[in-house]
Amino acid sequence: MSSATARPNGFSPAYLVAIMLVASLEFIQNGMLNFAASAVMGGIGAAPEEFSYAAMAYATAAILVLFNHRWCCQWLGLRRFVRLSLLLFGLGAVLCACAASPGAFIIGRAVQGLGGAVFFTAARVEVHGLQERSRMLGLLCFGYALMLGSALGPLLGAQALLHLDWRWIFWGILPWLVLTLPATRLLSQQAQAQLPAAHSGHSLAWLAAAVLSGQWLIQQLPYDFFSRPQILLGLLLGCCAAALLASRLQGRHAGQAGRWPAFARLPYLLGLACYFCCYLLVSANSYILPVMVQQALGFDVPTTGRLLSVSFLAGIGFATLYAAALFRRSAPGLRMMMMLACALLALYGLLMAGVSPAVDIRYLVALLLLNGGFMSLFIMAVAQGTFRAVEPEQFAQAYQTKNIIRQLAISMGVAGSTVFLQARNAQHYQRLAEGFSWNNPLFDQAMDYLHQVFPQLGQGQRMAMLAGELGRQAMLLSCQDFFRAEYLIAALLVLLVLWQRQFD
Incomplete structure (x- = not known):
């Protein structure tokens, strides 16, 4: 295969848009899926354990592709590689949309993983190839793409569930793929002949x-x-x-x-550990939040979608402020930024663990702003510390390895949060159900209150209402347990940041 042009001539807004489109695809799809996880499980008849198998299949397929990412880029050229990945991602979306069983859904997600593995790494390597003056703007646009894609996910997922059904979580990604396909002509094309297999x-x-x-x-x-x-x-x-x-x-x-690899020194390994923790928390949080806001707190689907987008939109604001400080060379040190991000996470976890069903929506928005600040500030600081000692010719391989860690963390976040929520919900429900008896004075009082408020309801209907409230309370307690665990993880991250001296 003959060599083609390395990079499009000139640095244009259209080139940045092409990078943003490629980078955002996986985040839009996964954001929609995490938001609609309960609806998807109900649609295909899957238990939470089976749903986490789909996340496992996606991550496994993606990791296998990422191990050969560099070789495929050189053999096919980045443009062809991304285009082939778009087709695979679309095929996987069609298979998921048509799935009628957990097994078919898992296969569809595995096919999506074969395609989706490419987008994040390819877009980031493109940005790294820009000239130094343009690279900061490219990095900012790259970050915007990730945050915008993550914010659009729950918004689009809410509209799909409200007006259509869960299958449009996957049909809805196809227009984005069609829009991205012609934009790939602006990407670099570096093909080489007769390369040995990686x-x-x-x-x-x-x-x-x-x-x-x-x-x-x-x-x-x-x-x-x-x-x-x-x-x-x-x-x-x-x-x-x-x-x-x-x-x-x-x-x-x-x-x-x-x-x-020669670049795998202590700063890089510490950076991978921080990346892993961050993506694990973001993935688990994206799964838990829709459950808490909709099922435990009782908000409707559109409001839940808007609330979940707040963190990512706030992340754009925090990222812009940090980038502006970097441009002016007035930004604090990396350790200070990581400490600030961890403090935001700790405060977010602590306050979310105390949320009650009577919470005001403005208070929830304020808490989600804290989460957005953690995501953007922590990731930006970790990225600077992780890759500043990596040579330019080693960057693609180093970022490929980092993205493998990302896929593992996302898969573990979904699997861990589903299992955690299921186990804690069962335990809390069992404890609360012990008081669901006529021998409990509080139960008698609750039944009398419902009889006064809803005299038209029979005793069985009133008991059904109390049983529903019992399930809601158990779910709320389970979600609160998760945020307490998040607070503890933030404390461990603070200790890690204080201990290490590599990001000074």
């Missing part, structure tokens, strides 16, 4: 086995920790063995290229 077939197969067994282990850990520990131990040993074998086969195949 991974041998055997090493890739064992790598797939390692990733799948690792994801399955994470998924099954809360269910089988006490009942079937031998299965978990077998999964762990199988995951380690498959990863070791894949590494040895890859080392033989790639020679020097199979060795530990």
Whole structure:
């Protein structure tokens, strides 16, 4: 394959728009899906555990593609690679929209993962290739794309559920793909001839086995920790063995290229750990918030969609302020920015853990602004500290590795939050149900109150209303437990930031 032009001539607004369109696609789709997770589970008849399998399938497929991202870019050229990924992402969306069972949905999400893996990394590497004066503007637009895509997700998801049905969570992404396809002509095209494969077939197969067994282990850990520990131990040993074998086969195949990358020093590894924590929290938060706002607090679908977009729109404002300070060279140090972001997260978790059903919507908006500040400030500070010591020629591989960590974190966030919410909800419901008896004076008082307020209702109907309130209270307590855990994670992040000296 012959070499093509490296980058479009000139730096234009259209080029920035093309990058933003590519970068935002995965975030729009995942934002819609996280918002409508309960509706999707009901539509395909899936339990929360099966829904998390779909997240696992998406992440596994994406990770396998990311391991070969650099080679595919060189072999196909970035333009062709992104276009092929758009087609795969669209095909996966069609399969998900047509799914009538959990298995079909999982296959559709796996196909989407094959395509969606490319967008984030490709757009970021494009920005890194800009000249230094233009790179800051490109990074700002890249960040805007991620936040706007994440904000549009719940807004579009709410409209799809309100006026159509859950299948339009996936049909609705197709117009965005059609809009992005012609914009890819502005991307760079770097194709080279007769490149050796980045991974041998055997090493890739064992790598797939390692990733799948690792994801399955994470998924099954809360269910089988006490009942079937031998299965978990077998999964762990199988995951380690498959990863070791894949590494040895890859080392033989790639020679020097199979060795530990030169950029993987302590600042980079610490940055990956911070990235992992941030994406884990953002993913789990995006799953928990719709459940809390809609099911536990009782807001309607459109209001829930607007509320969930607040954090990401606030993130745009915080990112703009931080970027302006960087342009003026008046921004605080990286450690100070990370500490500020962690403080916002801790305050957000602490206050959200105390939210009651009578909460005012303006108070919720204020809390979600704190979450938006954490996301944008923490990610921007971590990005500066992680990649500033990486050489330009190593950036693509370093960012490819970082995006693999992102996919793992997102998958674990969805799986962990579904399992956490299910386990805590069952426990709280059982405890609250102990008082659901005529022997409890509070129960008698509640029934008498309902009889006075709704005299037209029979006793069975009044009991059904109390049972619904019981489920709502259990869900609220479960969500509050999650935000208490988020507060503790923020405290651990503060200790990590205080301990390390790499981002000074």
